[in-house]
Amino acid sequence: MNLEEIQSIVEEVVSRCRGKDGRNEAHTGILVEASARHVHLTQQAVETLFGPGINLSPKRMLSQPGEFLAEQRVRLVTSKGTIDSVAVLGPARGAVQCELSMTDCRALGLSAPVNLSGDLTGAGNVVIVGPSGVLEAKSSVIVARAHIHLTPAAAAEQGVSDGQHVRVRVESARPVCFADVVIRVKDSFEPAMHLDFDEANACLCGKDTKAYILR
DSSP states (O other): OOHHHHHHHHHHHHHHHBOTTSBBTTSOOEEEEEEOSEEEOOHHHHHHHHOTTOOOOEEEEOSSTTOEEEEEEEEEEOSSOEEEEEEEEESOOSSOEEEOOHHHHHHHTOOOOEEOTTOOTTOEEEEEEOSSOEEEEEEEEEEEOOEEEEOHHHHHHHTOOTTOEEEEEEESSSOEEEEEEEEEEOTTOOOEEEEEHHHHHHTTOOTTOEEEEBO
16 A cells, blocks of 8 residues: 555545534534623632621532532622622632623723633722622733633543643534633533633524534
C-alpha cells in the first residue's frame, strides 16, 4: 500500500466521523446551560446583607455538584441604574463576585471584563443591597467567559485538556459557533457548557440543547 492509498483511507475515515460543519460526531454532545445573572458572596457578605449568623438557604441544587440557588435575593445598584431580585448562588465563597451579561452591565452603566469565574482582574464596582444591609462590592463584576465543565474522563473522550481554548458549535433552533470557549476539568464537575443569557438568547438555547467541540 503506497502513501496515496493510506492518505485516501485516512481522509475517508475522518469524513465519516465529522459532520458537514466540521463537528466530530464520534464525540458525545455536551448539555448547554444558560447562566442567569447572579452573585457569589463570602460568609461575611452574607451576614452583612441578611443579618448576623445567617447562612445561605438552598432553594434548588444546580447541575454542578455542591452548588445551589439560594432562597435569598439581592439588589444591584449603581449611579446609572438598578437590577432587582438578583440570584445568590451558594455555598459562600472566598470572594464576592457578580456575574452579569453585557446587556446587564450596559443597563447599570458598568464596564466589566469578560473573565472566567474566579478571575476578578479589572472587575467592575457595584453596590449590593440586602434586607439587612448594604455592601460596596468593589472589583466584583465580570461578564463570565463561555466555558465547558468536564470530568477528566469526559475531557479524555473529547480529546481536550484543562485550560484549552476551543471552538464549539451549539446545535439549536438557531445554530451558533462560539470561539475561544475555555475547557475546565475537575473530578467533581458534571459535563456542561455554560453561556450567559446574551449568548443563550443568540442561539435560542433550550433545555435539551447540546454543544459539540469542533476540530
